[in-house]
Amino acid sequence: MVGGGVAGLGTALAAARAGHRVTILERDATPMPASADLAFEWDRRGAPQVRHSHAFLARLRNLLVERAPDVYDALLDAGATELRFTDDLPPTLTDREPRPGDERLCAIACRRTTFEWVLRRAVLAIAGVEFRDGVAVDGLIAERGRSNAIVNVVGVHGRAVSGGDSATAAATETGRPFEMAADLVVDATGPRTASPGWLTDIGVDEPAELLVPSEIIYLSRFYRLRDGFEAPEASGPIGGDLGYLKYAVFVGDSRTFSITFAIDTDDRAMRALTEVEGFEAAAAQLVAAQPWLDGRSEPITGVHPMAGLRNRRRYFVRDGEPIVTGFVAVGDASVCTNPLYGRGCSLALVHAFGLADLLDRTPRALALDFAEFTEREIDPWFRAAVQQDREARELLDPAPSGPGAAPSGSGAAPSGSGPAAAGDVDPKQLLRDVFREGLLPAVRTSPIVYRAFLRWFNLESTPDALMTDGEVIAAVMQSYAERGARPPEPALGPGRAEFLAAL
């Protein structure tokens, strides 16, 4: 396993529990600390996103409950909490009775480092697993068969980068090369994987790639509730999309929480938010963030920026044949989605368990079946992310103005008369209007749409589920038809000019 992030650890967990011997090679020197809180101090430059808010969706939570319930319990023991979406039903719902399936609408509130720490501890407890940190892989070792046979990977080479706490790292001076044989090499090196280069080095064509940059910058800051203070009421908004800024408050474990902004990469006026003063001045203006910052909490980090975010998918089968055997990519190294949608870790764990279930195949069958699994289970959400990004971008052009204008997500929706008739408008525009003025209000009033939206958001249905369910469509269209009779939605933050002036 090359890489000991969520995908590497998840695959190791599933594979080792199925009886396989697993060695994890992780570049970051991250000795295992005694507590999850100390893991928050890890130097994770290989996965800088650990410094950002993470949503752990119901799909991931339910997968753990079903496949690794002890890990789920360990997360709760480490201070993570359950976010049961049907415990605090919006007071505006017309019917608030429990329904079958509500128990699955539950996500995990947890810092990313806590999640990794618990997962790593569970993996280390399995016989036959070795975790070597401070070890960077820099290429593959290949075996060549007949001249036109598929290249088969039989190991990796690399070097020790710094002293971790593992036997190998301790025994290997920094910079010293090593080689390791393996029946299967799994690339779990995340979004910045270098494996296409490793493949060309052994004579394999680079995998085909679909890359759609997300064109946003993430800014996150973590806080902790002060002793004697509690979190605000759970029924309020948790974020908003103001057009010029998307933001959310994420509950973490152990009384922590974080606030994250997403700004446009080329919006220079928003760069003030990268400084602590600008960040705090911005957060103080945002309806969903204000209750958390009324003196009940204190910051525990600075502001972490992260750019270079993307949707990217790599294809390891060409013309019905694997481009390589003995090597697969899992998690972000294979499919990476815009973090705004909070799907990466859930998809990484689905991918990880899916791979582990196929390990008894022959090398060729494994490559083909895993590609098929990726296409079936992961690719639809990749395509959905690309589509959502495209729609958000179209919405921003022309630039919005006014309080809460032009939301593309779950923020305030300005009410208005909308198009006079379907024939007068671009069908795409109509769809966006129905989303804003039909779906989003219906989420707050219809128990059917509320649950369908949450199932979709949490990857518990298919990406097109909201568009294909007759009951949902009927409720949304009714809500759209009634749009003129509704009072305007309250804005979740000021208009852009007011916001910038207050910075």
Ligand SMILES: Cc1cc2nc3c(=O)[nH]c(=O)nc-3n(C[C@H](O)[C@H](O)[C@H](O)COP(=O)(O)OP(=O)(O)OC[C@H]3O[C@@H](n4cnc5c(N)ncnc54)[C@H](O)[C@@H]3O)c2cc1C
């Ligand atoms: C800003 C941001 C916010 C996000 N928010 C969410 C969210 O809310 N919810 C969610 O589910 N997902 C979120 N994601 C996505 C999520 O973080 C990723 O999907 C997830 O980390 C993928 O896990 P991975 O194991 O594939 O990669 P990573 O977690 O990046 O792990 C890769 C590991 O490989 C190691 N490595 C790299 N190269 C080498 C090498 N040559 N040799 C050895 N080791 C190496 C790295 O050090 C790292 O530990 C977010 C991502 C970003 C960028």
